[in-house]
Amino acid sequence: MSDDIGRIHAALTGIWAEDDAAAQRALEDAFSDDCAFYFSHPVNEVAGRAAAWETVFAPLRAALRHARRRDEIFITGANRRAEGGNWIAAVTHYVGTFAGPLLGIAPSNRLAFLRSGEFYRIEHGRIVEARVILDLPDLMRQAGRDPFGGLLGTEMLFPGPATHDGILPGGDGTASLDLIEAMLGDLHVYDPGTGTSKGQTGEGGYWADDMLWYGPGGVGSNYRWDGFVQDHRAPFLAAFPDRKGGNHYARIGQGNYAAISGWPSMTMTHRGAYLGVPATGKALTLRVMDFYRCAGGQIAENWVCLDYMDLMAQMGVDLIARSNAMERTVG
Known part of the structure; x- marks a missing residue:
């Protein structure tokens, strides 16, 4: 299982390769063909890897020019809930120049850190279920059009852990x-x-x-x-x-x-x-x-x-x- 997790981690990073063909190969290495994808609104449910590429990954790559994945937390473990299974949980940012519209959001042509929370269920060495919350309101804020107007706490980039050990930390959890x-x-x-x-x-x-x-x-x-x-x-x-x-x-x-x-x-x-x-x-x-x-x-x-x-x-x-x-x- 540890070998699979390391390979999947590398593949998730590889989805952001400059070359589209290399990115699609990484997507195939990470996700099963019939993976069930659940994204935050307005995307919501997407059936299968090919549809997820067309609906989310390709548009993200087009909107965030030269994007890279930057993980802050990446852990894995057996699910304690009744649904069971082995899962990955990650906090990451997709970092690039917000140069094109994304899901209708107007771009800024400036650096953006699109934060994302992700849960992945693993079977036979690939992700078979993916749940992803993209923080689109924060992306709008970074683009200078905050739909909430800063009513509550301090709006900021998510930092990594103070101990800088959040990527596959190892040890019993x-x-x-x-x-x-x-x-x-x-x-x-x-x-x-x-x-x-x-x-x-x-x-x-x-x-x-x-x-x-x-x-x-x-x-x-x-x-x-x-x-x-x-x-x-x-x-x-x-x-x-x-x-x-x-x-x-x-x-x-x-x-x-x-x-x-x-x-x-x-x-x-x-x-x-x-x-x-x-x-x-x-x-x-x-x-x-x-x-x-x-x-x-x-x-x-x-x-x-x-x-x-x-x-x-x-x-x-x-x-x-x-x-x-x-x-x-x-x-």
């Missing part, structure tokens, strides 16, 4: 995944008056005092638990007080890292204003990917990819149309 599952179990229940949940912070808490939380476009990143509550948790709970999460198809761990994902993970009702959108009263779902680094029995860093393109579409908001209608604010 049981303790890391145990910690994450315990945290999630307590985080789900909260006091509606204060928004607090059992055991998250303080002595013996799940989160380190100097935790860093890296959020998607629209939410941004923050520092320490107070920053997380201010910039994400409090606004989210105010808008979606009945949110229920944890519907995950995959939970894996490797070394000091763990990753979870649900498609969707959350169900909730839109009962308060969120990111400038008044309450709609609609029942909504949210696709989620979380990646964690643990240290000393606590969570030190958390990278979060959320399909806000899909969430906002459910609210009746077309982020691409909104962004393209804006005047550029950079350059």
